[in-house]
Amino acid sequence: MxxxxxxxxxxxxxxxxxxxxxxxxxxxxxxxxxxxxxxxxxxxxxxxxxxxxxxxxxxxxxxxxxxxxxxxxFNKSIIWKEESCVHCGTCTAVCPSGALKMDKSDWSLTFDKEKCLVCELCVKACPLRVMSVKNGDII
Ligand code: SF4
Ligand code: SF4
Missing domain, CATH: 3.30.70.260 (ACT domain)
Incomplete structure (x- = not known):
């Protein structure tokens, strides 16, 4: 498969x-x-x-x-460097698919890779450059 x-x-x-x-x-x-x-x-x-x-x-x-x-x-995917994320939520405001959301139980960021459209808006929006694009990964 x-x-x-x-x-x-x-x-x-x-x-x-x-x-x-x-x-x-x-x-x-x-x-x-x-x-x-x-x-x-x-x-x-x-x-x-x-x-x-x-x-x-x-x-x-x-x-x-x-x-x-x-x-x-698609031959790109988005990488979330979770350990560097400060969970500010800025990226959730630009994510068109709901792949990036704040978990309301503890206000931490969650990333659902399955929903990601690889639009790269979060890459530009993150002030700490925590999100990045990986090339050549067929998903
Ligand atoms: S904008 Fe960056 S630091 Fe803020 S929640 Fe998103 S990935 Fe984490
Ligand atoms: S690349 Fe686009 S769809 Fe994927 S998580 Fe970032 S903003 Fe959301």
Whole structure:
């Protein structure tokens, strides 16, 4: 089994295609939608985790291209140097996905890597440079 994170871009005339449904039903893939920017008559963007057998992932991505959409596989990940974090919460204000949150029980920062869109906003926002980008890590 393999898991990848992918951004998909839809032309405006393809926005109505239920892509996640087809990937699940026809290609036996698990698809977790992390972020969707989709509205009628506009180019749409979908960020998803896709999990499955390598051959099924390849076939599913081929299908994405066949219907006229484009995709880019993430090859970066975010590293949180937890021991240097002072839990000030600044990064949570810019995180669009909810990957960075304050735990209200003790006001400490939590980082849910699964939800991360690798937008890098937290890297720029952290005053102590605790967040950084790691290249070449397919997640
Ligand atoms: S902005 Fe930096 S120091 Fe503050 S909580 Fe986030 S990672 Fe920690
Ligand atoms: S890169 Fe940082 S700000 Fe962007 S989604 Fe991931 S944790 Fe949130």
């Amino acid at each position: 393999k898991k990848i994170k992918v951004t998909m871009y839809f032309p405006a005339n393809k926005i109505a295609i239920p892509l996640a449904y087809h990937l699940i039903k026809n290609y036996n893939l698990m698809v977790n939608i992390l972020n969707a920017d989709v509205s009628l008559n506009k180019v749409g963007t979908l960020v998803v985790d896709i999990e499955g057998e390598e051959k099924d992932i390849e076939a599913g991505l081929k299908y994405v291209r066949q219907i006229g959409a484009e995709y880019a596989v």
